[in-house]
Amino acid sequence: MNFKNLFITALRALNRNKMRSALTSIGIIIGVSSVIMMIGIGNSARIAVREKIFTYGANAMSVYDSKKPLTLRDVENIDRLLPQVRYISPFVYKSYVLTKGGGQFIYSRLYGVNNDFFKIKSWPLTNGRYFTEREIAASEKVVIIGNSVRTELFGYTNPVGEVLNVDGLPFKIVGLLTEMGQALSGRDFDNVLIVPHTTAAMKIMGKRTFDEIYVSTYSETEIDETVEQLKEYFRRTHVILPGKMNDFKIKTSKEKLQMVKYISNTLSILLAGIASISLFVGGVGIMNIMLVSVSERTREIGIRMAIGAKRRDILTQFLIESVTLSGAGGIVGMLLGLGVYYLIIFFVDWPFIFSFFSIIVAFFFSCAVGIFFGYYPARKAADLKPIEALRYE
Amino acid sequence: MVNNLIEISDLYKIYPISEEISVHALQGVSLSIKRGEFVSIMGASGSGKSTFMNILGFLDTPTTGRYVLDGIDGSTLNYDEKAEIRNRKIGFVFQGFNLLSRTSAIENVELPLLYMGGITTREMQDKARKYLGMIGLAGREHHHPSELSGGEQQRVAIARALVNEPAIIFADEPTGNLDTKNTEDIMNLFTSLNQDLGITIILVTHEPEVAEYTKRKVIFRDGHIIEDSPVKKRKKAGMKKR
Numbered sequence A: 001m002n003f004k005n006l007f008i009t010a011l012r013a014l015n016r017n018k019m020r021s022a023l024t025s026i027g028i029i030i031g032v033s034s035v036i037m038m039i040g041i042g043n044s045a046r047i048a049v050r051e052k053i054f055t056y057g058a059n060a061m062s063v064y065d066s067k068k069p070l071t072l073r074d075v076e077n078i079d080r081l082l083p084q085v086r087y088i089s090p091f092v093y094k095s096y097v098l099t100k101g102g103g104q105f106i107y108s109r110l111y112g113v114n115n116d117f118f119k120i121k122s123w124p125l126t127n128g129r130y131f132t133e134r135e136i137a138a139s140e141k142v143v144i145i146g147n148s149v150r151t152e153l154f155g156y157t158n159p160v161g162e163v164l165n166v167d168g169l170p171f172k173i174v175g176l177l178t179e180m181g182q183a184l185s186g187r188d189f190d191n192v193l194i195v196p197h198t199t200a201a202m203k204i205m206g207k208r209t210f211d212e213i214y215v216s217t218y219s220e221t222e223i224d225e226t227v228e229q230l231k232e233y234f235r236r237t238h239v240i241l242p243g244k245m246n247d248f249k250i251k252t253s254k255e256k257l258q259m260v261k262y263i264s265n266t267l268s269i270l271l272a273g274i275a276s277i278s279l280f281v282g283g284v285g286i287m288n289i290m291l292v293s294v295s296e297r298t299r300e301i302g303i304r305m306a307i308g309a310k311r312r313d314i315l316t317q318f319l320i321e322s323v324t325l326s327g328a329g330g331i332v333g334m335l336l337g338l339g340v341y342y343l344i345i346f347f348v349d350w351p352f353i354f355s356f357f358s359i360i361v362a363f364f365f366s367c368a369v370g371i372f373f374g375y376y377p378a379r380k381a382a383d384l385k386p387i388e389a390l391r392y393e
Numbered sequence B: 001m002v003n004n005l006i007e008i009s010d011l012y013k014i015y016p017i018s019e020e021i022s023v024h025a026l027q028g029v030s031l032s033i034k035r036g037e038f039v040s041i042m043g044a045s046g047s048g049k050s051t052f053m054n055i056l057g058f059l060d061t062p063t064t065g066r067y068v069l070d071g072i073d074g075s076t077l078n079y080d081e082k083a084e085i086r087n088r089k090i091g092f093v094f095q096g097f098n099l100l101s102r103t104s105a106i107e108n109v110e111l112p113l114l115y116m117g118g119i120t121t122r123e124m125q126d127k128a129r130k131y132l133g134m135i136g137l138a139g140r141e142h143h144h145p146s147e148l149s150g151g152e153q154q155r156v157a158i159a160r161a162l163v164n165e166p167a168i169i170f171a172d173e174p175t176g177n178l179d180t181k182n183t184e185d186i187m188n189l190f191t192s193l194n195q196d197l198g199i200t201i202i203l204v205t206h207e208p209e210v211a212e213y214t215k216r217k218v219i220f221r222d223g224h225i226i227e228d229s230p231v232k233k234r235k236k237a238g239m240k241k242r
């Protein structure tokens, strides 16, 4: 019997039990769709997180949590001692400052930095300019604002040149940052005010020390070395004896990237686990139904054998049935998974990543499940003796 | 060309029931049947008729003994070779019709061709249609067995037995589930298949009137043949067109 006829025969048999066929496939459908969905979401999350992390800045690191104050002298010393340092910026911040403008007000984060900070973070401007040397030296009240500050206070007009009241003081807006979007935590990157560190120190914080020092190197390969040298520098200047703990911390963008890698690897392992469990459960469902089907159709098998079906014909017929069930379940699951994935992505505004590979793999696996779990029932059918099958009531 | 289509000698079939008990369903049966014969096999219930037919049809194997069909020794055949012979040389008609339910008449009739290979879907349908027409069910091709009467179902089964143009038809109590009228129709059909198409027919029955349509009567008792004789006053039969 040729394959086409066997296939038609199998389809007819499935068609006769439409409801059961559909229910049997549900295991596979759910399995495959959740796999497709989660691989997709995993990929999107990875990209989204990576994008956010790059806003931290490439090859960047920062010294923070220092028990002894970080000073302008530290900044100057590091800049002089470490030739691989490309950009360096002091960093002070205040979490909530009252910001008034355009007749409205909001609470924003305020950063005090120098112009290198924008290079370290790769934060470009949409309008206006960075600070001038004069403005930094003279602690002038100039501010570069994030996009949310603009939209909240000035709508979609160009805010450069407007006056902003920050913590009770009038500041001149000189620049507008390009929109960055929300962090995964929901934190708004764009609700930010950036002023010269000197201005922050003199006019707002009332202190001359920094919360952090941001540094970036020319290339990624210099990060580890730079971290070591920074540690050396601060241990020396903070006079920490050998064997004692650092009284400061250093974080790098590399660590964050590694974190993302770790998270996405963990996610992948988890996904593989979910995938194999759900496909296994789906497969057992198929095996179960196929066994029921074989025993229900024992007489049919006997009739087919009596009129000339060979063992292989029966085996293939039932295998095709189970593979059709699992393969069709795989296709439906794929479409369903892609649909749900697309919906979710649409609402959280992550990039949609179409992974052809995951689709091929999911389909291949669902068919393999059909063969694997369908083989035993099909073998059972094929091994029936014609006379016994015919006599079966 | 072998003259005897069927050659049986000293056939035994023993069913082991437990270690001590076994059923001796056939106890040394020998028989020859020529091409074109129309044989009825009779005997009380449990006398071994079905066992015998199943062995003749390669559905079952004898415990010992020799069975040659059309020059082929059954003991030399493996499982798939037997399937092939059932498919090409033999047609079966059963008491319980044994049609596939929820499958149309024409699809039931096509079934043997499906396993034959080397034949197009178109040819299959044409052949199935031809034999359905021949047994008087033209126009009922797409009815399912549940929509047909017992007599009609048995005729679909006969069309299925004919569609592979077999040398021999084995029918185990084909009229056992039918009323007198349908029994007559079916027996007329068998008679004309034997006369007009020259198909050898072996038919099990316990009804003497049915046996009277055949040319030769073989009687079983307790796994032995106790009588083998020509039928003297055969029923006059002719295929009625409807």
Ligand SMILES: Nc1ncnc2c1ncn2[C@@H]1O[C@H](COP(=O)(O)OP(=O)(O)O)[C@@H](O)[C@H]1O
Pocket (backbone or CB within 6 Å): B015, B023, B024, B025, B043, B044, B045, B046, B047, B048, B049, B050, B051, B052
């Ligand atoms: N599969 C089997 N296992 C055990 N005994 C069987 C089996 N098939 C038939 N028999 C026995 O063999 C004998 C002959 O049965 P069977 O050929 O069906 O007789 P008939 O068709 O003449 O009524 C009976 O005693 C029956 O019980």
Ligand SMILES: [Mg+2]
Pocket (backbone or CB within 6 Å): B049, B050, B051
């Ligand atoms: Mg019987």
